[in-house]
Amino acid sequence: MIEIIAAVARWSQLTANLIVFGSCVFLAIIWQASNIQETPWMARLEKLFPWLAGITVIGLIGILATTTGDATGDVSDAWNPAAWIDVVKRTQIGHIWAAREFLAIVLLCAVIKMQGIERARWHYVLCAVLAALPLVAGTLMSHSSADEMSFEAIAPYAIHILLAGIWFGALPAFLLILLNLNKDIGRSATLAAVGYLQKFSAVALLAMILIMVTGVIVTGRLVDEKYHTLVSSPYGWLLDSKLVILTVILLIAYQARNHWLPKLTGMQNQERSDSVAHLNQWVRIEFALALVLVLVATILANTLPAKHTMIDNWPFPFRFSISAVWDDPDVEGQVWFGLALLTLGIATAWFAIRENTGGKTLKFLLPGAFGISSLALALPPLTIEAYPETYKKPTVPIDAISIVAGAQLFAEHCVACHGPQGKGTRPVADPDVRDPTDLLTQEHTAKYTVGNVYHQLSRGIPGTEMPGFADKLSEEERWDLINFLHAMSRGFDARLLGTMIVPETPVIGSPVFNYSASDGTSGNLKDFRLQKNVLMVLFAWPSAKDRFFQLAASYERIRDLNTEILAVPIHPLTDEQLQQITAIAPFPVVTEGWEEIKNAYWWFRRIRMVPDLSGKGMFPQHMEFLTDRFGYLRARWVAQFEGFGWQNVGALVSQVKQLNEEGEIMPPPGEHAH
Known part of the structure; x- marks a missing residue:
C-alpha cells in the first residue's frame, strides 16, 4: 500500500511542478502585449497555478512520509511527523527534501502573489525559474546522484527533466487554446492563437530532440553497457514501456505539426472547426499518454538501475x-x-x-x-x-585467495585433459568428439560470459568429454575455478608487458590481495587505489640482496613520486633472514599472505621471448610488477630474462613519472570476473 501512495505522491508532485514550469516558459515565449491577459484560455490557465503549486507542496510531504517509512523499516513511521523531522535533521535525503519543500513553498507564494496584478513577461520568466528550482533539487535524489554527486552526473538528468517540462508542461495551455478556437473569436484572434500553437510546436520539437539526447546520456550511465538488462529486468521493462509511449506521442506530435496545424489558417469556419476538433481530440490523447509517461518515469526513477541488477535467470536461449x-x-x-x-x-x-x-x-x-x-x-x-546463467554475476571476488584455490581445483580436476597450463594438451581419439579447449591462448571472454562458463562447468559441454561438476564442486569452488581461468588468461596477455609502460593503455587488472608486513602495516592492494602506485617486488633471498640495497637507496625518491614498494618473498623466510632484510629495507616486507600473492602472480611471469607454455612452467627468482594508482598492471620486469631492466633506477623513475601524468582513463577493475 505504501508503495502505491509513494508512487502517487511522486507522480502528482512532479506532474504539477512540470505543468507550472512548462506553462510559464510557454507564456514567456508567446508574450507579446498586455491584451493576452484578456483571453479566456489565459485566465483559466493562471487559475490552475496556485492549485498546481499547492499539489507540489503537498506531494512533497507525501514523499517525505513514505520515504521515512521506507528508511526506518517501520511503515507506521510514514504517519509519524516526529519521525519525518528526525529524517529531515539526520539524513542527506532529508536535507535535500527540506530544500525542495522550501523552494516549492516559495513557488506557491509567488503564483498566489501573481494573481490579479498587471503582469509582464518577466513575471513568467521569474515563475519559470522558481518552478525549475524544485525540479533541479529533486535530481539530487536521483540514481545519477546516488552513484556520483557531481555536476557531470547530475546535469544531464536535470536538463532532461527541465526539457520534459517545457514540452509536457505546456500541453494544458495548448489544449485550452484549442478549446478557445472552437468559439467564434474573430479572425485576428484566431490567427494570434494559431501563432501561439505554432510557436509551441517549434519549441516542443527542439525540446523533444534534446530530451532524447539527454535521455540517451542518462540511460547510458544507468545501464553502463549491461544492455541485456533492457529485456530482462524491471528497469528495462519500464524503460521499454516508456519508449513505446514516447514513440506514440512523437507520431501524434508529428501529425499535429505537419498535418493539422497548417490547416488552421486559410480555412472556412466549418472546416476550421472540424480541424480544431480533430486536433483537440488527438492532443488530448497525447496529454493522457504524457501523464502515463510521467507516471512510468517516476516509477523508473525509483527502480534499481539496470547496471546494479543481477540477472540470475536469463529468459532467452x-x-x-x-x-x-x-x-x-x-x-x-x-x-x-x-x-x-x-x-x-x-x-x-x-x-x-x-x-x-x-x-x-x-x-x-x-x-x-x-x-x-x-x-x-x-x-x-x-x-x-545463451543459458539461464549467461549473465549470472560471480559471488566470489577475483582475488589472490580465490585464484590460488582455483588453481588447486584445476590441478585436481582439469589438468588431465587441459594440461598444467590450460593448453588443452591431451587430444581425443574419437573424431566426433572435440579436443579439450585451449584455455590459455584462445580468447573466450567475448563469446563466453562468466555465466556461460559457470553453466558449462556445472553441466558439462555436449559433444566433448567435458563433464559437469555441479555434484562435485560447491558454487563457491566453481567460482574459484572460473577466477583462476581468468587469471590464467590475463597472465598470458601479460606476456606483452615489459619494463616500459604503454602510455594511456591500462588493460590488465592487478589481482588484489590482503597482506601483513614486517613494519606492522597490513591491508589490501585496493587500499592504494586513487592514492599511490605500487611497485611489488617478488624476490628470493639472499640473491636479491644487491637489488634491495639499490631500492633502499632510492626509496625516498620513489616515495616522493607517490609510489609504495611492497616486497613479497617467494620462499619462506626464517627469522634471521627477515632480520637481515629489514635491516636493509625501509619499505614493507610481506610476512603474511605472501604465498597466495606469489602463487597468483606466478601466472603473470611470461615474456614474449619466453612464452613458457609447456609442462608445469618455471618460476623466475626475481620479478617486479608496477601497478598504477587505479589498480591496473602497467609494467613488469622479469630479471632472469629481461637483463638489466629496472636496476637502472632512472628507467624505473621515468615510468613512475609517466604514470603520475596520466589521469583516470577507465574505472578501476571490478572485484569480480566478467
Whole structure:
C-alpha cells in the first residue's frame, strides 16, 4: 500500500511542478502585449497555478512520509511527523527534501502573489525559474546522484527533466487554446492563437530532440553497457514501456505539426472547426499518454538501475554479441547490408510522408518490408547461444585467495585433459568428439560470459568429454575455478608487458590481495587505489640482496613520486633472514599472505621471448610488477630474462613519472570476473 501512495505522491508532485514550469516558459515565449491577459484560455490557465503549486507542496510531504517509512523499516513511521523531522535533521535525503519543500513553498507564494496584478513577461520568466528550482533539487535524489554527486552526473538528468517540462508542461495551455478556437473569436484572434500553437510546436520539437539526447546520456550511465538488462529486468521493462509511449506521442506530435496545424489558417469556419476538433481530440490523447509517461518515469526513477541488477535467470536461449562474432566469415557483410536496407526503408518512409505521395505502399508497406528484411539479414549472424546463467554475476571476488584455490581445483580436476597450463594438451581419439579447449591462448571472454562458463562447468559441454561438476564442486569452488581461468588468461596477455609502460593503455587488472608486513602495516592492494602506485617486488633471498640495497637507496625518491614498494618473498623466510632484510629495507616486507600473492602472480611471469607454455612452467627468482594508482598492471620486469631492466633506477623513475601524468582513463577493475 505504501508503495502505491509513494508512487502517487511522486507522480502528482512532479506532474504539477512540470505543468507550472512548462506553462510559464510557454507564456514567456508567446508574450507579446498586455491584451493576452484578456483571453479566456489565459485566465483559466493562471487559475490552475496556485492549485498546481499547492499539489507540489503537498506531494512533497507525501514523499517525505513514505520515504521515512521506507528508511526506518517501520511503515507506521510514514504517519509519524516526529519521525519525518528526525529524517529531515539526520539524513542527506532529508536535507535535500527540506530544500525542495522550501523552494516549492516559495513557488506557491509567488503564483498566489501573481494573481490579479498587471503582469509582464518577466513575471513568467521569474515563475519559470522558481518552478525549475524544485525540479533541479529533486535530481539530487536521483540514481545519477546516488552513484556520483557531481555536476557531470547530475546535469544531464536535470536538463532532461527541465526539457520534459517545457514540452509536457505546456500541453494544458495548448489544449485550452484549442478549446478557445472552437468559439467564434474573430479572425485576428484566431490567427494570434494559431501563432501561439505554432510557436509551441517549434519549441516542443527542439525540446523533444534534446530530451532524447539527454535521455540517451542518462540511460547510458544507468545501464553502463549491461544492455541485456533492457529485456530482462524491471528497469528495462519500464524503460521499454516508456519508449513505446514516447514513440506514440512523437507520431501524434508529428501529425499535429505537419498535418493539422497548417490547416488552421486559410480555412472556412466549418472546416476550421472540424480541424480544431480533430486536433483537440488527438492532443488530448497525447496529454493522457504524457501523464502515463510521467507516471512510468517516476516509477523508473525509483527502480534499481539496470547496471546494479543481477540477472540470475536469463529468459532467452540466445543473446546478441557483436564482439563475439564480428570476425567470423560473412558476418560483417551481412550486418552492413542489413543496416543499408534499414536506412533505405527509413528514407523511403520519410520521403513519402514529407511529399505526401505514394499512399500506404510507400509510407508503410515498402518501408516495413525493408525493415523486416534488414532484421532478417543483420540479427541472425549476431546471435549466439545463451543459458539461464549467461549473465549470472560471480559471488566470489577475483582475488589472490580465490585464484590460488582455483588453481588447486584445476590441478585436481582439469589438468588431465587441459594440461598444467590450460593448453588443452591431451587430444581425443574419437573424431566426433572435440579436443579439450585451449584455455590459455584462445580468447573466450567475448563469446563466453562468466555465466556461460559457470553453466558449462556445472553441466558439462555436449559433444566433448567435458563433464559437469555441479555434484562435485560447491558454487563457491566453481567460482574459484572460473577466477583462476581468468587469471590464467590475463597472465598470458601479460606476456606483452615489459619494463616500459604503454602510455594511456591500462588493460590488465592487478589481482588484489590482503597482506601483513614486517613494519606492522597490513591491508589490501585496493587500499592504494586513487592514492599511490605500487611497485611489488617478488624476490628470493639472499640473491636479491644487491637489488634491495639499490631500492633502499632510492626509496625516498620513489616515495616522493607517490609510489609504495611492497616486497613479497617467494620462499619462506626464517627469522634471521627477515632480520637481515629489514635491516636493509625501509619499505614493507610481506610476512603474511605472501604465498597466495606469489602463487597468483606466478601466472603473470611470461615474456614474449619466453612464452613458457609447456609442462608445469618455471618460476623466475626475481620479478617486479608496477601497478598504477587505479589498480591496473602497467609494467613488469622479469630479471632472469629481461637483463638489466629496472636496476637502472632512472628507467624505473621515468615510468613512475609517466604514470603520475596520466589521469583516470577507465574505472578501476571490478572485484569480480566478467
